[in-house]
Amino acid sequence: MNNKSPDQIKLAxxxxxxxxxxxRQLKESIENGRWxxxxxxxxxxxxxxxxxxSMGTVQKAISHLVNEKYxxxxxxxGTFVATTNIKQESLRYVRLRKEFDGEDQTFEIRVIDFGxxxxxxxxxxxxxxxxxxxxxxxxxxxxxxSEPIVYNISYLPRKMFQGLEELVGQFERATLYESIEKxxxxxxxxxxELFGIGLADQETAEALGIEAGLPVLSIEMVSYTYKDQPxxxxxxxxxxxMRKLYREIR
Amino acid sequence: MNNKSPDQIKLAxxxxxxxxxxxRQLKESIENGRWxxxxxxxxxxxxxxxxxxSMGTVQKAISHLVNEKYxxxxxxxGTFVATTNIKQESLRYVRLRKEFDGEDQTFEIRVIDFGxxxxxxxxxxxxxxxxxxxxxxxxxxxxxxSEPIVYNISYLPRKMFQGLEELVGQFERATLYESIEKxxxxxxxxxxELFGIGLADQETAEALGIEAGLPVLSIEMVSYTYKDQPxxxxxxxxxxxMRKLYREIR
DNA sequence: CGTAATTTGTACGTATGTATG
DNA sequence: TCATACATACGTACAAATTAC
Numbered sequence: 001m002n003n004k005s006p007d008q009i010k011l012a013x014x015x016x017x018x019x020x021x022x023x024r025q026l027k028e029s030i031e032n033g034r035w036x037x038x039x040x041x042x043x044x045x046x047x048x049x050x051x052x053x054s055m056g057t058v059q060k061a062i063s064h065l066v067n068e069k070y071x072x073x074x075x076x077x078g079t080f081v082a083t084t085n086i087k088q089e090s091l092r093y094v095r096l097r098k099e100f101d102g103e104d105q106t107f108e109i110r111v112i113d114f115g116x117x118x119x120x121x122x123x124x125x126x127x128x129x130x131x132x133x134x135x136x137x138x139x140x141x142x143x144x145x146s147e148p149i150v151y152n153i154s155y156l157p158r159k160m161f162q163g164l165e166e167l168v169g170q171f172e173r174a175t176l177y178e179s180i181e182k183x184x185x186x187x188x189x190x191x192x193e194l195f196g197i198g199l200a201d202q203e204t205a206e207a208l209g210i211e212a213g214l215p216v217l218s219i220e221m222v223s224y225t226y227k228d229q230p231x232x233x234x235x236x237x238x239x240x241x242m243r244k245l246y247r248e249i250r
Numbered sequence: 251m252n253n254k255s256p257d258q259i260k261l262a263x264x265x266x267x268x269x270x271x272x273x274r275q276l277k278e279s280i281e282n283g284r285w286x287x288x289x290x291x292x293x294x295x296x297x298x299x300x301x302x303x304s305m306g307t308v309q310k311a312i313s314h315l316v317n318e319k320y321x322x323x324x325x326x327x328g329t330f331v332a333t334t335n336i337k338q339e340s341l342r343y344v345r346l347r348k349e350f351d352g353e354d355q356t357f358e359i360r361v362i363d364f365g366x367x368x369x370x371x372x373x374x375x376x377x378x379x380x381x382x383x384x385x386x387x388x389x390x391x392x393x394x395x396s397e398p399i400v401y402n403i404s405y406l407p408r409k410m411f412q413g414l415e416e417l418v419g420q421f422e423r424a425t426l427y428e429s430i431e432k433x434x435x436x437x438x439x440x441x442x443e444l445f446g447i448g449l450a451d452q453e454t455a456e457a458l459g460i461e462a463g464l465p466v467l468s469i470e471m472v473s474y475t476y477k478d479q480p481x482x483x484x485x486x487x488x489x490x491x492m493r494k495l496y497r498e499i500r
Numbered sequence: 501c502g503t504a505a506t507t508t509g510t511a512c513g514t515a516t517g518t519a520t521g
Numbered sequence: 522t523c524a525t526a527c528a529t530a531c532g533t534a535c536a537a538a539t540t541a542c
Contacts, residue, residue: 015537017509017510017511018510018511019510019511043525043526043527044526044527045525045526045527053511053512054511054512054513055512055513055527056511056512056513057510057511057512059527059528060510060511062527063528067317073526073527073528074519074520074526074527075518075519075520075526075527075528076518076519076520076521076525076526076527077519077520077521077525077526077527078520078525078526078527079526079527195445195467195490196467196490197447197465197466197467197490199465215447215465216447217445217446217447217467240445240446240447265518267528267529267530268529268530269529269530293506293507293508294507294508295506295507303530303531304530304531304532305508305531305532306529306530306531306532307529307530307531309508309509310529310530312508313509323507323508323509324507324508324538324539325507325508325509325537325538325539326506326507326508326537326538326539326540327506327507327508327538327539327540328506328507328508328539329507329508
């Protein structure tokens with residue numbers, strides 16, 4: 001009862017908690033892709049044995065990662081690597097409006113262009129790419145009640161997404177995130193957005209069915225996967241409620 | 251070693267975990283205001299004794315609430331009720347811009363009007379107030395590099411904030427949240443925002459130093475405290491980057 | 501300035517509950 | 522039915538930070 005092994009003493013003296021070290025290791029296994037989304041990880045007993053620590057400590061490390069959405073556990077089955085934690089198509093304007101007013105809207109997505117481009121400075125800069133690196137470019141329109149309300153253009157590094165062409169057919173049925181995760185095993189961990197105002201150019205105006213030159217809400221967005229790696233730059237143009245627009249003038 | 255008390259058996263048979271029940275109770279004590287922000291809660295040993303449970307179980311409940319930002323712990327001192335978890339003045343546009351570009355800006359706040367009003371329908375609706383309930387109205391301008399960039403109008407129910415007049419002097423030095431929390435013990439738990447476009451009316455144009463009729467970013471915001479209780483409705487008008495605005499016309 | 505008491509944090513080992521296949 | 526896996530709970534021990542004496 002009172003005879004501690006030297007190991008225990010050494011571990012206890014370590015300023016970094018054991019559960020935290022394990023937590024980091026597990027996280028790294030996920031981030032490195034050694035374990036892919038959906039995969040079953042070793043059971044807590046196995047982990048405890050292989051690292052020579054108690055199951056309680058393993059449980060603590062795992063539960064933290066479950067909280068951070070890196071893993072999810074099912075009692076009786078095991079613990080699995082989580083799939084992307086941003087389920088909804090990130091369309092902040094729409095999501096917020098829904099949250100705000102309790103409205104519930106569904107969208108039809110239409111892909112109006114797909115191809116490869118380069119030399120678009122803002123995209124390269126946010127994606128940490130060289131100016132002449134090839135980028136996939138996807139133009140989509142989001143439609144509700146047969147009215148287009150958002151038009152957006154996404155840029156993704158071709159190097160990271162070889163063979164993205166094959167997924168084009170899915171882009172109208174699933175979110176971009178889901179499609180990408182399924183094929184490339186890259187979960188979306190974070191995205192940053194910047195709101196502003198733009199005046200619709202000819203292309204945007206046509207996509208949204210308005211006159212060129214009218215003000216639209218512009219949303220720049222960068223999506224990140226593990227290790228703060230940016231993988232998508234997107235610029236969206238959204239119509240806001242015109243009734244509101246005019247109500248505020250007088 | 252093997253003689254369990256009937257109590258233990260009963261507890262173990264309960265489908266709702268003990269730690270979770272404690273967690274809910276602690277949460278309720280906070281939400282009800284029995285414990286106010288900054289207050290020291292009973293030590294884990296005391297909690298364990300009074301509820302007749304083990305310290306590990308108490309620790310679990312507490313650590314979850316720490317994670318949810320209801321509490322924070324300091325080793326050797328104790329566990330305290332958290333103060334507002336939204337430290338920055340909620341100026342989403344600016345916060346996002348900072349995150350997005352890594353820019354760092356400080357703001358000067360100027361109060362240009364303070365008074366009591368009623369009958370403003372959107373504010374009453376979001377604040378769940380009757381149309382003729384009295385509301386405090388605060389008009390502020392946010393200035394950076396001696397350029398006004400955001401103008402906003404806040405509405406707060408007078409019933410909830412008796413004596414808010416006394417705080418007006420602080421509104422230019424501290425965030426609205428900090429001032430309110432200190433006096434009324436109400437932490438801000440959540441705020442929802444809706445982005446849109448507005449055309450500057452005369453008042454807004456003057457506050458921002460632009461011509462009336464120009465498009466500005468409008469941000470409607472509702473702040474909530476515990477129990478999903480809304481306590482502030484705010485509408486902001488922000489100038490976005492004008493270079494960008496024009497760059498997009500071509 | 502050290503020492504003791506208090507409090508949170510970490511870790512272990514054990515026991516039992518509960519879901520899965 | 523049974524082995525396996527996660528989930529909860531207890532009790533104990535010690536580490537580390539804080540505070541009062």
